[in-house]
Amino acid sequence: SQQGEEDPQALSIQEGENATMNCSYKTSINNLQWYRQNSGRGLVHLILIRSNEREKHSGRLRVTLDTSKKSSSLLITASRAADTASYFCAPRYNNTDMRFGAGTRLTVKP
Amino acid sequence: GAGVSQTPSNKVTEKGKYVELRCDPISGHTALYWYRQSLGQGPEFLIYFQGTGAADDSGLPNDRFFAVRPEGSVSTLKIQRTERGDSAVYLCASGTSGADTQYFGPGTRLTVL
Numbered sequence: 536s537q538q539g540e541e542d543p544q545a546l547s548i549q550e551g552e553n554a555t556m557n558c559s560y561k562t563s564i565n566n567l568q569w570y571r572q573n574s575g576r577g578l579v580h581l582i583l584i585r586s587n588e589r590e591k592h593s594g595r596l597r598v599t600l601d602t603s604k605k606s607s608s609l610l611i612t613a614s615r616a617a618d619t620a621s622y623f624c625a626p627r628y629n630n631t632d633m634r635f636g637a638g639t640r641l642t643v644k645p
Numbered sequence: 646g647a648g649v650s651q652t653p654s655n656k657v658t659e660k661g662k663y664v665e666l667r668c669d670p671i672s673g674h675t676a677l678y679w680y681r682q683s684l685g686q687g688p689e690f691l692i693y694f695q696g697t698g699a700a701d702d703s704g705l706p707n708d709r710f711f712a713v714r715p716e717g718s719v720s721t722l723k724i725q726r727t728e729r730g731d732s733a734v735y736l737c738a739s740g741t742s743g744a745d746t747q748y749f750g751p752g753t754r755l756t757v758l
Contacts, residue, residue, distance in 0.1 A: 577749035
């Protein structure tokens, strides 16, 4: 099974600033996914990047993947108070289970 | 279309009682996952189904926990002789087979008094 480890554990920024979160993993992957969680309820899928991709964009989100370093980063540009949440990465390989680390707790101050 | 639903949304029980938590996945999704999450922690993997069978149940903490998915759709997580330490939010997710996107339900908040 795979598990991502997010870094930093907590991040506090002002509205309008950019937020960068990192993820490291240990073995080969097919893809890596980022999820957001508000208020301890269900996770929401944000973006999926495949192992043959290096960068992907979705709105204000930019994800990079470096398979040689087994790491990924999530950049949120022009952050908003509504981006306050916990962010988790999930490295995936075929039909395996999906496990999460402790996440990065992002606080965006208005 | 309808997303993943979980019932009940909240469950309060007494120590030692038996509880069942239900997950209705998105129609056609063959993969189903159960997690539990304590305050301030990431979701802790419990069990993963592909179709009717448990592909990986290594996350179940002990034999008081059991999950079934008899027809390959709805799943029930069963907890016997509940303990106060079982209090958490129990999350369910479903997806197509393979390693693609998983869709989460809103969770069931279990409180054991």
